[in-house]
Amino acid sequence: MGYLNSVLSSSSNQVHADDAPVSGGGLSQNGKFSYGYASSPGKRSSMEDFYETRIDGVDGEVVGLFGVFDGHGGARAAEYVKQNLFSNLIRHPKFISDTKSAIADAYSHTDSEFLKSENTQNRDAGSTASTAILVGDRLLVANVGDSRAVICRGGNAIAVSRDHKPDQTDERQRIEDAGGFVMWAGTWRVGGVLAVSRAFGDRLLKQYVVADPEIQEEKVDSSLEFLILASDGLWDVVTNEEAVSMVKPIKDPEDAAKRLMHEAYQRGSADNITVVVVRFPGDQEGDQEGSSSHGGSG
Template identity: 60%
Template sequence: MVCNASLSKIVVRGGYLVNLTRNGGHFRDFDARSGVRYHWNRRIAAIRTMMVDTGSTATADPTAAVANVLTEKESTDGSSGYASGGCKSEDGRLSCGYSSFRGKRATMEDFYDVKMSKIDGQMICLFGIFDGHGGSHAAEYLKEHLFENLVKHPQFMMDTKLAISETYQRTDLDFLDAESNTFRDDGSTASTAVLVGSHLYVANVGDSRAVISKAGKAIALSEDHKPNRSDERKRIENAGGVVMWAGTWRVGGVLAMSRAFGNRLLKQFVVAEPEIQEAEIDEEMEFLVLASDGLWDVVPNEDAVSLARAEEEPDAAARKLTETAFTRGSADNITCIVVRFHHDKMEAGSPPAAAA
């Protein structure tokens, strides 16, 4: 990955700046809001989370095995909870940009993640938006564990869709176990895109959303999990739950989404089973937008695609989207990732056709 050429880069992670400079096998964290330094006892093997046992001998440098959002152009403002940046894949087939803004909320509960690696010679890219509610713990847990768990799934390369489904639900159980001795009961959405070669898997839990631009047309690759969605309402009521109006449609009069990670007290009705859509990235696929509902509440799918198309670079597109959502009156945290596909690089990297 181009932006992983050196481990002395800076990573903006949620509300944190993470310095991945090696220091005796440790990593150093700086809280961007307070300037306090933290030390993580993570030895260099810890960043091998993107490596899976394929039965072959791995020769890759473990420090290059995984990259979070390592940015070449980044800015962060601890007072406003704003961060933005971007990077490119090592093979040049895609570039991505992100922008995250606390907005009018008192606290920041959105997190995002980007990871890239090669597994069995295939380029693997993972993008995620995690929108917390009732606190930030669930969203932060997903950022730290969801993709790590996914690539460790034994069927990840052979049956990616199954691996995603099982990993989502397993990670939800792990989070609930980790929180079992606390009085917290927060939760989080997850909108993720997993690119294996040129095959795209979009998985969604909650009301964050993924939209792709195909020849300039906005196509939703996820459907929001709202309690008043007829199939979701039926599922909840069959499980013994109720959906009622309390300013908006809510599960038990409490939660305004019908699927989420966490939310222990509503877990019987609010599941973390993802809906997964698949797509093949062809030359008509221009870019993908993943965003929390802070964007989608005020920016329709078609507007998001139109705004992003007007920007040449995905980091500029991501910034434009968050700024537009804020100026249109979004009252929520606003986070988005824009992934642009470079088809000239894809064609150049394609294997030669077999001789007749």
């Protein structure tokens, strides 16, 4: 499909359980944004987090696609979503003309295709997906599950996604209306099993645990400084405000992502930790020396 993918924007060298943490980054060809990622199994013996950072061209537009996918019940669902969600999205005929409906369709289609591919499996894998799509001066954040997206705008930390937890009033209502139940089992869980109320996969709970994304749109202007996407391995131990204040002084987004990953580990996060940081140059016109170190695998 004639992708503009450079070596920089490829993240196919996914970390595996026995590997050290990985990191990397890149810069869009039009200079509109730079990004970095860092991912580590943390204190866990298995790695179920995946990420995708991709720069592509659709109808002459440079598009940035960033995602964090936190698997449960095995890595298969998270890996499948990483490999298929963005391809399904940019192939959608309304990707440019009606991006929100294209995102909702791509989430739904990817979920149903994964469930079809799972027929032979007797395990019940699932995954969150927190994604950020950059098209022109639009930033669209779509979320399913409890990975989270936070922006820094005008110096302030603003959550641009909502964690989907079963005890939220509207989520509990939706689950009960579908014939399910929410109960306490160490934390609030759907059917006493799953601690997120929306996810890809989770075939046995599918009528309650949907993959419908909540989508929020932000304008990319001079007040938008950066975006943080991360799995709950970060957010379990670091607040939105703390994360933003740590990233602020670090111009290189790969270094910023690594800083957050290390901080979460040092604070005792018990989970896999994956962080993607996207920086917008609106607040640093002409300050390009910070981006010369991109592309290393750190």
